[in-house]
Amino acid sequence: MPVKEQSISILNLVKNNLKSCILGKDFEIDLLLTALLASGHVLIEDVPGTGKTQLIKAMAKSMSGDYRRIQCNPDILPSDITGVSVFHPHEERFVFRPGPVITNILLTDEINRATTKTQSALLEVMEERSVTADGFTYDLPHPFMLCATQNPIDFEGTYMLPEAQLDRFMMKIAMGYPDAQTEKAILHSHHLGQPVDDLQPVTSMEEIASMQREVRDVHISDALTDYLLDIVRRTREHEAVLLGASPRASLAFMMAVKAYAYVQSRDYVLPDDIKxxxxxxxxxxxxLKPEFRLDSVKTNQVLQQILRQINVPVSAGV
Known part of the structure; x- marks a missing residue:
């Protein structure tokens, strides 16, 4: 069925909110909203000062839900994220005090500065959307989204994310530097303060959850499903690849292309959405295999080669 006009209107309001704060990044905004509506998590990797944190903060302020931010560092403990049970002397029992992870939108800034033990505390959060403490399991609010940032060039005091955790991020996005005209506009828009501080909510978490359900009804044809799966399988067979995409990646890919079509106000997937x-x-x-990395082969080069090798279905997918 067609995307509801009310949903399109709400999405446009959210987009306008984000575009008023993060200039010149319309495509990155679409990617972030795609992950949100596909119930996925996002890793934003780029140099400092490109608007990573501001983008997440602007998205959270556009929705009347809970938002928490964690500044990661080597001293942070898993219980600082998930919560801890504290003895209550008057009640003579332990009471669970939830950590910042009990929220709708969680920003973990500079996630690669947290130790591997602390990073592992996020695995259950990302996959099961729950927290286990002292033998009890606590469900997270719905919807829930984890947004993490990291700096790709600062290696001192950082810990690489393990493959198992990377696989739980639906998307990895880079912001990039703005062009000269956009940067000048940024200077003009920020001289009186941060535009994100003046943002008002334009939607609720209940409406976001409703749109997440609508995304599941977006149509993708059998031909496009086969096309998507062929791309994933080729990553496991390419000569330069040591570790290919997992079945979890296939599921994330499927949900993401549906959500991306939805963000574009369509109720069907096109081949270009997948590409x-x-x-x-x-x-x-x-x-990639070490010998190919030493030859300066990039992952995106391998993916583009795979995309060129596969015939795109002729049908539009409707």
Whole structure:
């Protein structure tokens, strides 16, 4: 069925909110909303000062839900994220005090500065959307989205994310530097303060959850499903690839292309949706062999080669 006009209107309001704060990044905004509506998590990797944190904060402020931010560092403990049970002397029992993870939108800034033990505390959060403490399991609010940022060039005091955790991020996005005209506009828009501080909510978490359900009804034809799966399988067979995309990647890819079509106000998937999202869904999940990395072969080069080798279905998918 067609995307509801009310949903399109709400999405446009959210987009306008984000575009008023993060200039010149319309495509990256679409990617972030795609992950949100596909119930996925996002890793934003780029140099400091490109708007990673501001983008997440602007998205959270556009929705009347809970938002928490964690500044990661080597001293942070798993219980600082998930919560801890504290003895209550008056009640003579332990009471669970939830950590910042009990929220709708969680930003883990500079996630690669947290130790591997602390990073592992997020695995259950990302996959099961629950927290286990002292033998009890606590469900997270719905919807829930984890947004993480990291700096790709600062290696001192950082810990690489393991493949198992990277695989739980639906997308990996890079912001990139703005062009000269956009950067000048940024200077003009920020001289009186941060635009994100003036944002008002334009939707609720209940409406976001409703749109997430609508995304599941977006149509993808059998031919496009086979096309998507062929791309994933080729990542496991390519001569330069040591570790290909997992079945979890296939599921994430499927949901993401549906959500991307929805963000574009369509109730059906096109081949271009799959080609557009492939680098962002698969790029961080594919590990190249050492000899190819030494030859300066990049993962995106391998993915583009795979995309060129596969025949695109003629049908539009409707």
């Amino acid at each position: 557009t999202l492939a680098p962002f869904i698969l790029g961080h999940r594919v590990l």
